Amino acid sequence: MSEASPAQRALAAAWRHSWFRLGCAMLGLFVLLAVYAPFLANEAAIVWWDAGGISLPVIADLFNRNTFGKQHELLFNLFALLLPVYVLLWRMLPGRTIGRRISVCALILLACWAVVQVPLLPRPSGGYQALWAERPTTQRTSTTVHRDAGAARWCLLAPIPHRWDATYPSAVLKPPGWTNPSTGARTWLGTDPAGHDVMARMLFGSRISLTIGFIATGIALLIGTFIGAISGFAGGWIDLVLQRLVEIMMCFPTFLLILAVVAMTGRDIFVITLVIGLTSWAGIARLVRGEFLAQSVRDYVTAGRSLGLSSGRLMFMHVLPNTMAPLLITATFGIAGAILGESGLSFLGLGDPRVASWGQLLNHGRENPAFAWLIYAPGFAIFVLVLALNAVGEGLRQAFDPKAAP
């Protein structure tokens, strides 16, 4: 196909920048770590071979009651299973461009996610509790492995045989390298004040950061594109009113608003994601409006109009694809901003206490300044992830508009 979309051309141009490639590599590494976190840090054995045959306890652990309570975990777990399939069948996927194939992959993932939800639907016999109640949360935990290791002919444990949400006895604020007596395994980055393994929490924290970053930015993109497109295309008083709205959101110290809403409605990870998404669309709306204003005087729009295309079709099928490159750039920086917002909120002690978050670990480090690993591990992780996203955004920006700074 000789006809490449503007976004694709920008991507191809960005690939020539070393910053961009480095950023993509780092980002890919983070995604892989997040997706395969249950295989890296889990009490359940990966392979277990005993008299009863060979089993994969970790796969059962991917879909237990705990994961169904946390939908983002479920999505990542499904993705962990689907990713090898995608890689193997990449050439067979429908869609010619990379963007199309990625969309197909995302759709398959969402379809699987919807199918897996079926047991959660209300059932006469008490919903999923009845279905999953008999199911043990973990089948072969490392504790049982150590107790009856003789029973297994061969087994493969996760490199970090600790659950991220398990509190281990007498494991409060232990330094890196401390051996956990209840599992006999080392804690690579020590433990936090509640007795969790910090390394396991770091791995699962990347899931939280990536989820918040992508979903919040997705919400912001939807709202911002819609408002910006209408504002730029309609003009007149609609534009005036919407511009006031954008200006209000630009003026508002958004972080204070997020703080207020989270304090008022409860520290739930989905509320936090939603609020970050709902408050960060102003920049996107302004950008899209500018792009639409610039595009609407172009010849192809006039041609489309005279052909009798409806405004909606013209806006979203013809003008929007031409604004994709700047949108992609803003979205990349937006993801970094959303990740910073969530970890900042957790750092202030207003995050969701039920999930593993890097900001939360950093806050423990602030409260216990003698334990430097609690400061450096999460802080460095946030820094590298944000740097990766900024590098990707910067590469795209330089490819798209070489004159722009920095």
Added chain:
Amino acid sequence: MWSYAFRRLLWMIPTFLGILVINFAVLRMQGLSLTDTIASGMGKGDGERKAESASQAIETWLGRFHRTGNDLPALINLRGFTTSDGVRGRLLAAERGPQVDEAQRSRAELEDLWLQGPLLVEPLLAVLKDDGAARLHGPASMALSLCAYRPLLPEDAYLLAPAEQDRIRVRNERLKQLRIAYRNDREQGFITADPEAARKRDALIALLHADAFEFSRSSRRWSAIVSETGFVDFAHRLFTGRLYSETRKALAFDVIAERWSVTAWLNLLSILIAWAVSIPLGVWSARRAGSFADRAVTGLLFSLWSIPSFFVATVLLHHFCTQDASGAAWFPNRGLSSPDSLWLSTPAYLADLAWHAALPLFCLTYGSFTSLSRYLRANVQEQLASDYVRSARAKGVSEDVVVWNHATRNSMVTMITLGAGLLAELFGGFVFVEYVFSIPGLGMLTLEAAKQMDAPLMMAATVVSVGLLLVGILIADLLYAVADPRIRSRYV
């Protein structure tokens, strides 16, 4: 120039109003429901005792709801149009008579009636005056005494004269005494159980007539549609400075008055420092564009930009503010002044202040070095390639004059615009820095209020932050007009 400033000022009014609306929406988000509160408060007992415990719960909670405007409808108040027939219907709906199916009976009807406020005094009074509806007199008097109740809020201690407070207190007490005791019986419905019912009824009617609806305002049914709503109440409280912080036991603005100047000074200093560092840095890079030093500085600044300020602040606190074995630390770890700084001489005091503010200021500013200096670099580079710079050079003007007086000066407009944007970023950032370094500023106050669910204080702090921000943006707009003659000439 002035018409430009005035225009900008006018545009800020809708912006500020919009921000108020958002604030109000957040305030209403608290899951407070008075009916639920009463339902939990009247769990035990029946009839008289039940009503007594419920009215206790209301009196404690009415104040809290009143303070946040949560006892009023959000935007439109139609309670003034409730007729006495409507009130009678709701009283009957709450009755537990034999003819009423238990499943159909609306449990919340009566409780809702208690919370409707002064606008229902008139229709309730009509029910009470009606001799034919004797069995409804008990619940009607109960609802009446609560609707006409004027809760004495903590902020009234600041706002009302002691004599006036006493008068309200006596009246409230009298209202409580004049409730006609009744039972809501499963077999017979409402039963008046009070031997003094007739006397109390007359006294209640007389009392409410005597103060001529001073506390009931039911003659204002049309204006009440807009004026007695949650939003107007909130705005009124805000603009008259009556937002009361329950956790601090003080008016919210009194608490803020002690705190805001710290934040304002820190922000002002941060912007000045950000400019003072970024302008030379940007010009330096622009003159060496493409060299190894330029690329190295760009890469360094780019990494610096990605480090979250709360991480930097925590690391600095960990390394430079933690006392070593001898009890000495490089920098103090909390506050903006030493405990004994009040007794220091002025230079010593300023030195103490600088010693305390150095690390927080660094945390606030380092993130803005990147964007400011890189924008300036690109802009100066562009200017240096333009025709007027070439002709200046050809004239024999020295390179320093060309760079600083011509190119940089023309790039300053961008810097001012960016400064205004920077301000908005700073207002989010100071929460972290104040939190880590324990600086008693607005950010710390907002955070404490958020953690304690102190909505009025949080709203007041947010509004003051936004006010400071808008003032900053206005100043930037004016500077913009000063720097760019084209803007001045457009608004003559």
